[in-house]
Amino acid sequence: MDKKSILTGLRANHFRHPLDLQATESLKQLPGLGLAIRTLLRPTAEQFFYLENIATSVLVGPHQLPAIYGLLEEACQVLDIEPPQLYVKQHPVPNAYTFAMRGKQPFIVVHTSLIEFLNPQELQAVLGHELGHLKCDHGVYLTLANLIALAASHLPLGPVLAQNLQSQILEWVRCAEFTCDRAALLVSQDARVVASVLMKLAGGSPTLSPQLNLDAFLSQANAYEDLSHDQLGAFLKQIRAQELTHPVPVLRAKEITQWHGTLDYQKLLETCSIQYNNDSTKGGWRNW
Template identity: 30%
Template structure:
């Protein structure tokens, strides 16, 4: 399959409106800047990079050529330079990936990701991570990753992180992390350029290895996604919604393919593939107040 190189692709051209709203709400919250400054003071960015360099295997054209080729093609298609570093880490029983590094970004993928995904699916998964780098949102992304540790480190400092968390920063951060998945999924689809590939990749991300991937499984997965998107969550109580924010580490594969299919059906994906409006973002919506925005009632 010959894929189109999307030279000049602007991340705002495929940015999901929920991502835009959630990030705007997060940035407006009092205390966000002191939190980011404190994290920078602790050298979290350098620490996360050091952890990868010191404990994971760097992927090169020699040792893992298929992984490296997939990364090269992903970055070419999405117009991302320079080529980021890729690291392979130990198996966890399910596919896991990450992107960290504000100054020098790196991407990680675990053993299951390498073994379970074919080359096309790797483009989707790596495209998802490359999108975090292309959108220049790594600082917020890795802050969410280390938030539990940072809370413990700063609980007794004058920063008063406990009060900030009580004020909603942590929930707003996790909320944005959930919404950012929608944008990154769009980038993943632009990388692999096949909705069927994106579908099987998300099924595998949910924990199902290739040997169980039958036509019936795929069809039922899509049916489940359609049913999920038609449900109303307005009746859920506040505690349930808050707990859902903090479950950002789950795959949420059904919800994500439902959102991705809506984008394809809208025609916006095809316009980008045909290299139309690569630099033209959607008209920004007026961001809602942080306390009124949540992923369970706003999509």
């Protein structure tokens, strides 16, 4: 793709998934949420995680892994967001995550094992997904929700309350992931790139990833959706989902492919975008 759209003036609600909107509103209705935000999210925690990353990970920048830094800068331009810190961490489990409390010192961490089986476009889609968490202030609510659940376990009727909170929290997290997949698509502007990331997370490795067939994986997603037509299948899917922090990869691939084909997605690109050529961007993909 020679050109990509920068979404000037992009706001979170321009691409937020309807399920995320609904789940976030429900989360805000939890009793004592405002007080918890003021008292539980203290600067001490931010400083702790900052020191942990500086001590044990590699901070990416113009002079440290500049090609990856270029992907981050470009993704931030597309989503109209200030670049957070980006760390690469040695870890055998493929993963990436975001941390932000009160919007201060936000950072993204990407594990080396994830980088090893993604191409540059796919890695940038992952960065776009994580930037979506920051754009939508998910990090604050996720951290807060975990702290509330921990505190609930020490209260009278704690186990019952904690279980109820955990259920609400996991439902919110799963819905938030759909929104961040949309952010990944806005950055990559290619649904197959995002779906390929999900396929590799489901069954990829440095040796297997080049052999994977994306069309077959998308057909697998259709087969998963067909299970909903059967009452038992729909029930089993619902029970399984309640235990997960993320929607299953095939469902996410199906969801983002469908959104890519909607008028909402096309109108968003048309109304918020200006065009630029990737070859002129700092860092660039060609340096990988």
